[in-house]
Amino acid sequence: MSSVKQSVNLDLQLRQLLLPKLGQEVSECEDVIAVDTEKCRFAVADGATEAFDARKWAERLAQQWVRRESTLTPEEFRSWVAEEGRELHDWWNGLNLSWYAETKARAGSFAAFVGVELDLKSELPCWKAIALGDTCLLHRRGDVLVKSLPLARSDSFNNAPILVASNSALHENSMKSVVSDSGKCESGDVLLLMSDAVASWYLQCFENEDLAAEDYFFTRPDNELIEFFDQERLAGRIRNDDLAIVRIEIKERSMG
């Protein structure tokens, strides 16, 4: 848990959790978290398991996005993804690959992506986000879910989300589904970036008016938190998938 001072009035408190599928190693995890506290930009990307080099594509999207300025409109996002995809395909083309890896690389890689930038220095503190796929940004104020994007209900998740494609031939179509949005920030608000399985579970908690899990989440140490999510996955309440969570709590800055 880390605290980042942002303005005269508001601070951020940040917590992150990244877990591979049950029974898999961290090195096999295809969810990626990227954070740049100076720029106040946060991202989660989820590489598609069936795709070529999915972790590398997810890493590239998340890590490069938080280092950038802006890239918060669909137009900016489209041209930036095209450039990142070209560079990655050029790199793959330089490798000496087997016939099957070459075939798979040509189809390219796919990832879900959500990125958010906070501006807490202005008179009207706010967030701006961009997303494609089924990694989500959820904005909670008390017991109210102010916003959830790009998906807003637990039953909206399926096995075939439209994802960020590295292959330029595929990427134009998918870009039509990019979602960008913004919202105001107040002290006490919580923003959550979550990959699909845990986002679906979290939305279901809201739909069932069961917020105990969220309270549990931010009060427990890491080892208990990991155990909690392992149990939820073992019990089938969360699908056995990689989990990525970035929790940003906006608080009044303590004086002195």
Add this chain to the structure above:
Amino acid sequence: MADPFSGDSARKKSDFVAEVVNHTLHDLVIRCTKTEEVRNYYHVSVIGYGRHVGSCFAGPLSARNIVPIAEVADYPLQVKSSYKRVADGAGGWVEIPVRYPVWIHPASDGKTPMCEALARAKDILQGWLLQHPRGFPPTVLHLTDGESSDGDPNEIGRQIMSLGTDDGAVLLFNCHISTRRSAKIEYPTEESSLPDGFARSLFEISSKLPSNFLAAAAQLGVNAVESSRGFVFNGDPSSIVQFYEIGTSLTGMTPYRWMDDRTETA
């Protein structure tokens, strides 16, 4: 299999079938490819029958009855170069060089010892089932261009369908192809619609298509319903392609439509 399809006098059936089988193996490998590694989600057997009954694999896999898919990937007989037409991302098309592996060559001689071939398949299945009693039940895709020359295959077919794992029975699908201009019958629900005893015999040893296979059929525009059998009679070239695409669509994935985008074989 040495004859051409009617209306396509330039092409032997055996050449076309070998190409479909090679592309089916290619598709299975790609489905199992995880970046540079191929995961052994499948074990594959390719049995041919004519003058002899036995494995069709040639080259390094020669005479192997059943092969993990990662070994299939690494040991093709040869890798050919081709071109593939792909969208250029700007509304146009470009042709790019691609590599296509070949595992089997066409063959067409001798009679149709269908019972012996199915008995060989049964032996291979029994060996695999002993080692994988909880695995996804195997699928047998049986393609023939004529009636059995060594007896009625009904009994051995039923024996195959009685095998299984904890997860379900072995699936046996049959595709009969013909050079006659008779109407083809695809994935029927009742044997009363079939023209003769041979067709009815194959119908009886064809499993019903489970839901994943029905979903794949729907994606290909094939008319198959809940009680449809995995059976084609008097099939044409497109029937063969669809039979293999449907028969290998275990995971609900979109069938790999290689016929749509291939332009040339070098």
